[in-house]
Amino acid sequence: MHTVLIDDDMTSIFLMRLLLQREEFADSITSFQSAQEALGYLQQAPVPELPKVILLDLNMPVMNGWEFLEALQPVAPHVLDHTRIYILTSSLAQTDLTRAAQNPLVTRLIHKPLDKSEIELIKSETTE
Amino acid sequence: MVEVDISGEALKTNVLLHAIRPDQPDGIPNPCARLLMNIDTQLVEDEQRYRSLFENNPDFVLFQNQTGVILDANQAFLELVRRPKEAVLARPFSDFLPPDKAPLFNEKLAEAFQGHKVEFEVDVQLKGAESRVLNVTKVPLRVDGQVTGVHMVAKDITVEAASRSIIAQQARRLNTIFESITDAFFLLDRRWTFSFINSEVERLLGMSREQLLGKTAWLVFMGESLGEFHRQFQVAMTTGNAVHFQAFFKPRQLWLEVRVFPSEEGLSVYFTDVTDKVKAHEELYRQNQDLQQFAYIVSHNLRAPLANMLGLVDLLIDQPREQRQAPEYEQLLHHLLLNTRQLDTVLHDMNTILTVRDKQGVSEPEQVPLAEVVQQVVESLQDPLDQCKGEVYYEIPVGLCVRGTRAYLYSVFFNLLSNAIKYRSEERPLRITIVAQPSQPGPGTQVEVTDNGSGFDTQKAGADIFKLYKRFHTQPEGRGLGLYLVKTHVEAMGGRITVTSTVNVGTQFVVHLS
Known part of the structure; x- marks a missing residue:
């Protein structure tokens, strides 16, 4: 299952990769340390290459997670038909939780760190 | 002819006319033979009229000679002193006066004998x-x-005087009340004219009673900045409802809380200076904003490395003992160390920020020679400047001093120059210019720090540029603390900072100092 990771923190990316590989969640992982780069990639990716899952960090410089979601809808609406987007954040703020629940593009908000049980849950959601 | 109930003034005039210049009425038969007799008849008639006027006058009337002796007194006077005529005539008037009043009457009598x-x-x-x-x-x-001789006509005005004194007393009382309330208070009549002003109004508006009374309210509350006063007064006057509002009185730089009560006569306006209250409110608002920033730091910048550490430790625990030689084991340890350090850095940053905000251990503001501080900063950054072949030019008048704290000024210029080096453009050698000159409009000094670096999108960054842990470049690594500290330090010295920037052209910071 193709998965895209978007996070400016290299440790976070390292951790997610390691965990996803161990749990044999993804056969291919593409990671971006900037939301803008990820946006460019998704815009031009042919449909068969679109990821099944995006794990999106919120707090990033230049373009944050919310801005990425706003920008994604007009430029690559087809992505939303093939991909589930999960927000993965260290933020414990209630405002972020509420905002995630209200955003139709977001499946769920997950608090860092990612663990085995969360991965199992995502797996079951994506194979429904 | 004269009536007895007419005013004292008319009476006196007519008495005078009769006494010295008996009138010659029209229509008297003219033959010379009868003339004398007619005049006699006329005189008798006049005399009677005069007597009647004198005797029946409700005012107290006396005729006195030069020494004050009473030659004649009317009925009203006799009734007043409860004496028969014989007991009054040929006695000096001062016999009837209390000793303290005699000199006044004597003095006035003497004046009248002068012909006045x-x-x-x-x-x-x-x-x-x-x-x-x-x-x-x-x-x-x-x-x-x-x-x-002198006629003395004394009119009894006891009742009139009493009511007059009551009115005066009430006016004084009202005045005392309006002066003793701590509010400023004024009255506007229906033509918007000031009809009463207490001294608190004079103090707060910085204008005297003489400048305001009888003048229109729009003399004070005019101009675009005072539109709120104008509008609210109009509302009260037209609707007849009381209004209560708070507005900034620009001419005196004061926040006023105003209560307006309309009445038949116009508007009663009470107001107080609430500038301190408004300032305190703003300060609370600012502190609340800062607290929210700290909550943000706690949730992101403390939590982020901590979340990573938790994840790493989880994986380390899961690692079977025999696999601890595996390549990722080293990586896990490396990341764990990295994030532990990151957490430590955030805690250090918070300590730095709180120290600035508490203004603890900071010397009192002094006159700091600007050129000296900038020179020190440039010297301390000489190595990184040399490495990127960067150059710093500065134009700072010799001996120019700014009011502030040396450590803060050093921090401000150190952070601005470090940023310029960090975010230089790879396409051209870095060039930084620092120009200091008197602020326009004054007072104070403004310092422009301009670079030709990579710049940023001012439109997008907006007010966030000076916020804590906000970053506007993905590369190279910045923590988002520098500009926050710059702004905090500048403001702690009573100054302010602005920025303009164009992507791929450069950035200019303007620091205003007192």
Whole structure:
């Protein structure tokens, strides 16, 4: 299952990769340390290459997670038909939780760190 | 002809006319033989009229000679002193006066004998009479140009004087009340004219009673900045409802809380200076914003490395003992160390910020030579400048001092120059210019720090540029603390900072200092 990771923190990316590989969640992982780069990639990716899952960090410089979601809808609406987007954040703020629940593009908000049980849950959601 | 109930003034005039210049009415038969007899008849008639006027006058009337002796007194006077005529005539008027009032009457009598009509008011208790307030007129009687006597007409104005004093007392009381309330208070009539002002109004508006009374309110509350006052006063006057508002009175730089109560007569306006309250409110608002920033830091910048550490430790625990030589084991440890350090850095940053905000351990503001501080900063950054072949030019007048703290000024310029180096453009050698000059408009000094670096999108960054842990470049690594500290330090010295930037052209910071 193709998965895209978007996070400016290299440790976070390292951790997610390691965990996803161990749990044999993804056969291919593409990671971006900037939301803008990820946006460019998704815009031009042919449909068969679109990821099944995006794990999106919120707090990033230049373009944050919310801005990425706003920008994604007009430029690559087809992505939303093939991909589930999960927000993965260290933020414990209630405002972020509420905002995630209200955003139709977001499946769920997950608090860092990612663990085995969360991965199992995502797996079951994506194979429904 | 004269009536008895007419005013004292008319009466006196007519008495005078009768006494010295008997009128010659029209229509008298003219033959010379009858002339004398007619004049005699006329004189008798006039004399009777005069007597009647004198006797029946409700005012107290006396005729006195030069020494004050009473030559004639009317019925009203006799009733007042409760004496028969014989007991009054040929006695000096001062016999009827309390000793303290005699000099006044004597003085006025002497004045009247000079040929002047005199008038005065006096509160007096004549012997045998009750205490009265009298309006006294003394009119000289001239015969052949000589003053032969003086008529004294005393009108009883006791009741009038009493009500007059009550009115005056009430006005004084009202005045005392409006002066003793701590609010500023003024009255506007229906033509928007100031009709009453207390001294608090003078103090707060910085204008005197003389400048305001009788003038229109729009003299004070005019101009675009005072539109709120104008609008609210209009509302109160037209709707007849009380209004309550808070507005900034620009001419005096004061926040005023105003209560306006309309009435038949116009508007009663009470106001107080709430500038301190508004300032305190703003300060609270600012502190609340800062607290939110700290909550943000706690949730992101403390939590982020901590979340990573938790994840790493989880994986380390899961690692079977025999696999601890595996390549990722080293990586896990490396990341764990990295994030532990990151957490430590955030805690250090918070300590730095709180120290600045508490202003603890900071020396009092002093005059700091600007060129000296900038020189120190440039020297300390010489190595990184040399490495990127960057150059710093500065134009700072020799001996120019700014009011502030040396450590803060150093931090401000160190952070601005470090940023310029960090975010330089790879396409051209870095060039930084620092120009100091008097602020326009003054007072104070403004320092422009301009670079030709990579710049940023001012539109997008907006007010966030100076916020804590906000970053606007993905590369190279920045923590988002520098500009936050710059702004905090500048503001701690009572200054302010602005920024303009163009992507791929450069950035200019302007620091205003006092």
